[in-house]
Amino acid sequence: MRLPGTRYQEHGWEQVRKLLGHCSLLALNGEGVPALLGHGDKGEGGPAPAALLERYTEAVATALGRSAGSSRAEAPGNHYGESVAELALSLLYELRAQPSYWDGFLAAVASEHARNGAFWTGAGADGILRKKINDMYAGLRDKVDADNCQVALGKPCSPNKIYTYRMLDTAYGDIAALFANWQVHEDQVAAILGRAPGGLPIEARQMKSIAGCKAEWVIRWSETLDRFAGSPGPLHTKSKRFASLKNQPDKIAAMLAEIGDYEELSANLDHAEGWAGDAGEAALWLEDYWRVLGESEAAAPEGTDDRLLAAPDDEFAGPETDGPVPPDAAPLPDEPLALPTPALTPALTPGQRAHEQALALSLSLPPRFIELAAASQDASSWTLRMLKDDTLPVRLAVYQKMLGGADDSYPDEWRDPATGELPTLQQLAALDGVSMPTLRKRRNEAIARLSACTPGL
Amino acid sequence: MNEKSKTGLADRRLRERLLLGRAVPGDHLRLADATLLGALDGSRPLTANERAALMHSPLTLRRLRVLSDAVRKQAGAAAIWMRSGGLLRAAASSTTLDRLVTDDGCWALHFVPDGDGWSVILALAAEAPFAPGLMRQQPMLRVLDGAGATVLQGRLDIDGECEDGWPFDTPPARHFQLHGGMFAVETAAP
Numbered sequence: 200m201r202l203p204g205t206r207y208q209e210h211g212w213e214q215v216r217k218l219l220g221h222c223s224l225l226a227l228n229g230e231g232v233p234a235l236l237g238h239g240d241k242g243e244g245g246p247a248p249a250a251l252l253e254r255y256t257e258a259v260a261t262a263l264g265r266s267a268g269s270s271r272a273e274a275p276g277n278h279y280g281e282s283v284a285e286l287a288l289s290l291l292y293e294l295r296a297q298p299s300y301w302d303g304f305l306a307a308v309a310s311e312h313a314r315n316g317a318f319w320t321g322a323g324a325d326g327i328l329r330k331k332i333n334d335m336y337a338g339l340r341d342k343v344d345a346d347n348c349q350v351a352l353g354k355p356c357s358p359n360k361i362y363t364y365r366m367l368d369t370a371y372g373d374i375a376a377l378f379a380n381w382q383v384h385e386d387q388v389a390a391i392l393g394r395a396p397g398g399l400p401i402e403a404r405q406m407k408s409i410a411g412c413k414a415e416w417v418i419r420w421s422e423t424l425d426r427f428a429g430s431p432g433p434l435h436t437k438s439k440r441f442a443s444l445k446n447q448p449d450k451i452a453a454m455l456a457e458i459g460d461y462e463e464l465s466a467n468l469d470h471a472e473g474w475a476g477d478a479g480e481a482a483l484w485l486e487d488y489w490r491v492l493g494e495s496e497a498a499a500p501e502g503t504d505d506r507l508l509a510a511p512d513d514e515f516a517g518p519e520t521d522g523p524v525p526p527d528a529a530p531l532p533d534e535p536l537a538l539p540t541p542a543l544t545p546a547l548t549p550g551q552r553a554h555e556q557a558l559a560l561s562l563s564l565p566p567r568f569i570e571l572a573a574a575s576q577d578a579s580s581w582t583l584r585m586l587k588d589d590t591l592p593v594r595l596a597v598y599q600k601m602l603g604g605a606d607d608s609y610p611d612e613w614r615d616p617a618t619g620e621l622p623t624l625q626q627l628a629a630l631d632g633v634s635m636p637t638l639r640k641r642r643n644e645a646i647a648r649l650s651a652c653t654p655g656l
Numbered sequence: 657m658n659e660k661s662k663t664g665l666a667d668r669r670l671r672e673r674l675l676l677g678r679a680v681p682g683d684h685l686r687l688a689d690a691t692l693l694g695a696l697d698g699s700r701p702l703t704a705n706e707r708a709a710l711m712h713s714p715l716t717l718r719r720l721r722v723l724s725d726a727v728r729k730q731a732g733a734a735a736i737w738m739r740s741g742g743l744l745r746a747a748a749s750s751t752t753l754d755r756l757v758t759d760d761g762c763w764a765l766h767f768v769p770d771g772d773g774w775s776v777i778l779a780l781a782a783e784a785p786f787a788p789g790l791m792r793q794q795p796m797l798r799v800l801d802g803a804g805a806t807v808l809q810g811r812l813d814i815d816g817e818c819e820d821g822w823p824f825d826t827p828p829a830r831h832f833q834l835h836g837g838m839f840a841v842e843t844a845a846p
Contacts, residue, residue, distance in 0.1 A: 296677045350718040353689045482668040484724035488675075488717070491695045491702065491710075498701035505705045506691045510684045575662045582667045598666060601673045608669050610662035653674045654711040 200368040200458060201278060201465050204351030207286060207340035208365065211276035214283040216333060218271055219259070219290065223332045224325055226258035232319040232328065235308050252301045253639075256291055263288055278465065290336060293343045300342070304335040359515035366433050366441060367454055370417045371409045377420075378403035390423040391416050410459025414448035417455070421445065562626045564615055569630065575612040585652070589645050592631035595621055596642040597649070676714050676721075686713045692720050696727055697792065730789040737786040739842040744832040753829035756839060762786070763841045765799065765807075767828045774822035776808050778841065782816065791816060798844040802836020809844060 200208045207215065227235070235251060246254075263284060266272045272284035281289075294301055308331060311318050318327055341358035348356040374391060381388045381403050388403065389396035393415065406412055421432025422445075431437070434445040444451060547555070547570075556566040565571070573591045576583050586594050595613060602608070604620040615622045622630070628638040686709040687702075694700035702710065710716050740758035756765040762784035766777040778799055780787055790812065797818060799808040810818040824831050832839060 297679050299679065299681070346715055346718075349685055349715060350722055353685065353719055353722075355685060481665065482672045483728065484721040485668055485672060487696055487724040487727075488720060491720070492707060494698060495695065495702035495704070495707040503703050505703050506688065507706060507709055508684070508686055508688055510682065577663055577667070580663060580667045582663075582670055598670060601670055601677075602666070606666065606669065608663075608665035610666075612662070649670075649674055650678070653678065 200365055201462050202344070202348055202361070202364060202458065203461055204347035204349075205344040205361070206277055206279065206281065206347065207290065207344050208361070209277040211274060211283055211286065212340070214271050214274050215276055215286045215290065216336060218263070218266065218283055218287045219336050220329045220332050222259045222262035222266065222287070223255075224328060225262045226255055227328065231258075232308065233317075235305055236312055248302055248305055249298065251305070252295065252298055253643075255301075256295055259291055260288065263291070290340060290343065294335075294339060297339060297342060300335050300339045303338070304331055307331045307334065355511040357511075357513045357515055359513055363441065363444070363515045364454055364458060367417065367451065368409065368458055370420060370433070371412045371455065371458075374412060374416055374420050375406065378406060384427075387423065387427045390427070391420045393419055408459050408462065409455055410463070412455050412459075414451035414455065417451055418445050418448060558630060558632075562622070562629055563617060564622060564626065564630075568612075568622075571612040575610045582649070585649055586645050589641065590631050592622075592627040592638065593641045593645055596624060596627050596638055597645050599624070599627075600642060600646065676718055678714050680712065680714055683713050683715045685719060686710065686716045687719075689719070689723065692716075692723050693727075696720075696724060730786075730792070737790070737843075739840055741838065741840040744829075744837040744839070753827075753832070756832075758841060760784075765839065767822070770821065774828060775819055776822050776828070777817055777819045778808055778810075778812075780812060780816035787816065796844040798842055800840050800842070801832060802838035805835070807839065 202208065234246065263272075267284060272282065272287075274283045275281075276283045276286035308328075311327065311331070315321075318324060338358070341361045345356045345358045345361045348361070377384045377388055377391065378400070381400055385396045388400055392400055392402055402416075418434060421434035424430065424432035425435065434441045552570070555569045559566050559568040569591055572595070576591075576594070582594070582597075586597065589597075598606070598609070598613075599621045604618075604623075609621065613621055615626070621627075624635060624638060628635045631638055633641075687706060691700070691702070691706065695702045695706075710720065740760050740763050742756055742758040742763075744753075744756065754767050757763070762781050764779045764781070766779065768775045768777065776799075778797065780790065784790075791814075794811050796809065796811055798806055801807055807823065808818065808820050810820060812818050822828060826834065
């Protein structure tokens, strides 16, 4: 299924899910699962969920890197040309941005433990864990795609609505398969069409795409599924998730048409034409954003009515998915500080310079790595002003965590010529003369500082 | 982009990631497209509350990015368009001329009898790649005949049309025949 902006809803998803499950099991094997239980609301001494998430995502990213080149990893993940491995990695990054799904996973592991003790040692342990991992990513992909869809269309969309689209898309697939094989399923096809069986149904030949699928067919298909397939259809299950939909053929028809319209449109789009383009690559929109903020501050707002949109109701929320509404946006922070421009590179004594060069060489980096990497960073840049008290390795670690090790925006001076990427965290820690945990801690503190003033940046 | 800075792009991307990669529980589109577009083209600056809503909603910021990139793309297309030309077709010359279309299909000229004379209407095709940009910018446009005389000058109305009386004594078909059998639409120098 394709909808505007969505990336994780096509056939490739099955492989993405399996790859993430496989790599997650690798990441959590051994000591991994008991460590997940160490935390709690009351501070039981274990690592905090955020630290666990960081460890988990690093381990999964490593495992994904090792899977590169496998046929599963290289398989197409969607029609934009993204591979299964690329989608898996980007969803892993999304997990960091949406930690509530990780918290949900930890809660599921904790409740399994409360019910069944050390479930990770028993037979079928992998299956139990894999199921929880699947649930986490299934929820996350719909959240991410619902947001992608809202951004693409400028209209509200919810994970529940995405789930409903997918149910309808699956229904269409099933109906199309029955139509194609109508001789074998004559009674069921007749029931879907709402008339007595009698030869080749013309509808079966005329339905060329989901846009040609009628809402009544979907409703009758679901209604009669119990009789023909032995289990109730999605509109007629006890869960009542889609129960109201069976009385709303107009809504079903509109959603089927939306899927069909976009499928037709996207089939004609050039694969190479990404949604971002050059302007997106260069993040030029930031100029517009800063201008919009400036003009808003300069304008006298007296007497202008606010045009704010209220949070939309989620009409597709099933009864069992109703949760508490999370609190709204945080309060306004203080204005960002005007910071002085720091000195570019501190003057080094010959002894210090020799030490730096020896250190770089011992890490298989060019001898003047620190000097040149530091000099290539613009002294007036926002990041450098914000992180002026941090060392170069900490700053590079910040970029590595936020943008990955290989972003094409990095100057050559920042890259390890051997890999073409930023130095590894291990190399950076050695350059800084600190341990990996210390570098991580300083990096995270630096990111927290950047994030704290982010709304106004 | 700052040419002197090798890390300008990396900085920009880092700031973008910081802005958009935040989880804001309960986030939703806080501003309508019309509000965002008004802020982008400067016609209606955001109020203080709208500004705060935008700054604290990664989802609304992402929508702003989509709109900003789209406007930039359209502005680029509009900037490229300078001129469209067309020919008087043989068939058109033998009968009463009611319509001419530029070779790129982006413009049509309609001729409507009006009392003793004619009206001439310039219409922009909605699907022209530069249509959104032109509609926003509303530049002064001019239609010229093959001899370089002005047939029509003005700005497009909200329907993408511009209308005036036929300025010559000879009827449209005969006039174009006598003046090179060609016409062109272009932006008039301000």
